Amino acid sequence: MSPSIQQSPMDMMRIFRHLMTGQSTVKQTFPPATLTVIEQAIAQSETTHAGEIVFAVEASLDLSRLIKNQSVRDRAIDVFSLLRVWDTEYNNGMLIYVLLADHNIEIVADRGIHTKVDPATWEAICHTMKNAFSHKQFEQGVLAGIEQLTQILQEHFPAVADKKENTLPDKPVVL
Template identity: 50%
Template sequence: MNLARILRHLAAGRMALRRLFPASALVAIEQAIESSEVSHGGEIRFAAESGLQLLSLLKDQPARERAIEVFSQLGVWDTEHNNGVLIYLLVADRDVEIVADRGINMKVGREKWELICREMEGAFSQGKFESGVIAGIRAVGEHLREHFPSEQSEQQNELTDRPVIL
């Protein structure tokens, strides 16, 4: 049990998350997802969480495990071509995780997703939360565009583009 981590998560409040992502930033992120999805057949979701619940902390739940839970809860796996991607931010740990469904994950290696995560975390360490997320969306979109190019006749938005604040 990591007491410092527990205290950091308990101290992280939703208000801090709202300061990092005000309404204008959420609109910009939603627009970035919409814009990206015009050029590919994939689905991108973004979710941010200030900190984990106490029970999860006592179990020492890693951010990756929580991201997988959120991936499931948001139904990112529920796309026709199994090409949904979740970008998950756990603010208290300053940890970004990308969880991709099997259709795109088979084509893009874990190393490429990790690179995008580290680049986003670098932007966040400079206080550039909105631009860091948008850069991450663009990078994920490039991989989706390469492997799932847009077919205008088939294009359908299967998941909402609205960011989720947990």
Template identity: 50%
Template sequence: MNFTRILRHVLTGKLALRRIFPAASLTAIEQAIQQSELNHGGQICFAVEAALNTIPLLKNQTARERAVEVFSQLHIWDTEHNNGVLIYLLLADRDVEVIADRDIHAKVSSEEWEIICRSMESAFRQQQFESGVIEGINAVGSHLRKYFPSDPNHKKNELTNKPVILE
């Protein structure tokens, strides 16, 4: 058991999340997703969670494992063209994971998603949360533009553009 990690999760609560992502930042992130999706046929969802609950934390659940759960819970796998992408932030660990549905995952390597995650984490270490998330959205959007160009006949927004705050 990693007591430092447990302590970090216990001390990182909803107040920290609200301080780091005030309403204005959440609105800017929502607008960035909306703007990005005008330029491609993919779907982007940003979800942030302050900390893991006790049982997953004691079982040493990783941010990656949690992101896969969230991907499923939010039905990101259920987009018409299988091109949904989740950007997940576990705030207590400052760990970002990108989970992509099968059609986009087949085209973009895990290493490319990892580069986006590390870049966002670097911004977070400098306390640049809003800009770090927006840069990540833009980087994901670049991949989606390349493989799923905008189609005027298919402009349905299948996933919420609002950041998902997981409680």
């Protein structure tokens, strides 16, 4: 007989929150018009630098990930890999990952840009976005994050004349 897994009350609250947060939450928070605006902002941004930005939003984690107590950061890294954000010419792909059930945002930067920027910078961008989200300004929060990433990518990876086609899709990913 295997020992039972004991969950702390906080873990049980997280599980409950995830079970109660469905795809309808994504549609309310990021309706199609907002996703289109985000897509256009990413496309515009990528004309000004040699980087790639991907925006992904997920309503909640499935039960197996919750039982394993997967962190938002670990899930963001999984999504970074799943979406092949690392597959860019200059290793400068950027993922903005939003997990609605945990009210959390993570930025995952590929090694080409990660080594050039202090981790506190990513945290500050996430803080800016979270602040907007706390005021129900989801579109504005994402656009502010994209703008800040754009400035960083322009500094470290300015636009190049021979940039290949858009490596990663600009369209937001709803998981």
